[in-house]
Amino acid sequence: xxxxxxxxxxxxxxxxxxxxxxxxxxxxxxxxxxxxxxxxxxxxxxxxxxxxxxxxxxxxxxxxxxxxxxxxxxxxxxxxxxxxxxxxxxxxxxxxxxxxxxxxxxxxxxxxx
Amino acid sequence: xxxxxxxxxxxxxxxxxxxxxxxxxxxxxxxxxxxxxxxxxxxxxxxxxxxxxxxxxxxxxxxxxxxxxxxxxxxxxxxxxxxxxxxxxxxxxxxxxxxxxxxxxxxxxxxxxx
Numbered sequence: 001x002x003x004x005x006x007x008x009x010x011x012x013x014x015x016x017x018x019x020x021x022x023x024x025x026x027x028x029x030x031x032x033x034x035x036x037x038x039x040x041x042x043x044x045x046x047x048x049x050x051x052x053x054x055x056x057x058x059x060x061x062x063x064x065x066x067x068x069x070x071x072x073x074x075x076x077x078x079x080x081x082x083x084x085x086x087x088x089x090x091x092x093x094x095x096x097x098x099x100x101x102x103x104x105x106x107x108x109x110x111x112x113x
Numbered sequence: 114x115x116x117x118x119x120x121x122x123x124x125x126x127x128x129x130x131x132x133x134x135x136x137x138x139x140x141x142x143x144x145x146x147x148x149x150x151x152x153x154x155x156x157x158x159x160x161x162x163x164x165x166x167x168x169x170x171x172x173x174x175x176x177x178x179x180x181x182x183x184x185x186x187x188x189x190x191x192x193x194x195x196x197x198x199x200x201x202x203x204x205x206x207x208x209x210x211x212x213x214x215x216x217x218x219x220x221x222x223x224x225x226x227x
Binding site: 033035042043045092101102103104106107109 | 165
């Protein structure tokens with residue numbers, strides 16, 4: 001079956017703009033999580049959505065937001081972009097069960113100039 | 114609260130020699146533990162997972178890890194390194210106290226020398 005799909009793969013934006021990233025989870029998975037990966041901070045949890053509801057949230061400013069649709073596809077939005085938002089943004093989907101592993105997409109590389 | 118410490122940021126081995134990547138965790142509950150690998154400009158791929166069954170876990174590509182509760186460790190090993198193993202490796206913990214949120218270690222960059 002198809003894996004987790006993230007679009008676009010690469011994005012260049014200027015400071016102050018906003019950006020929307022998309023994630024399509026594995027078919028049947030209802031949990032979608034987003035992570036930011038930078039060389040300095042490593043992998044940091046942004047938020048998790050389950051059945052269209054935000055279930056967990058990391059320690060990021062309100063400029064970072066997300067949503068999930070009824071087909072489990074998710075989007076994350078970053079407003080008023082800053083240079084420090086340049087990162088690889090990874091999406092992961094999980095199936096049912098407390099101990100199931102997360103499956104990751106290839107990520108969206110965002111560069112803010 | 115849960116946390117993960119990867120004890121080495123960089124490990125370098127020669128092809129054909131054993132690999133050991135060290136991971137210690139902290140968890141207030143019975144944790145689930147994972148190792149993921151990331152090749153350059155790629156997403157993360159699951160190598161193996163521990164979820165309170167057998168303490169010695171076998172994964173893909175010849176990797177295995179042993180869960181040692183007394184030492185709070187989950188070290189990743191492979192008997193013989195291959196050039197294609199060169200990548201970054203992440204140890205990950207989740208427990209019910211954190212609503213099963215994943216917490217990542219800082220990563221270990223593995224270099225395999227010819």
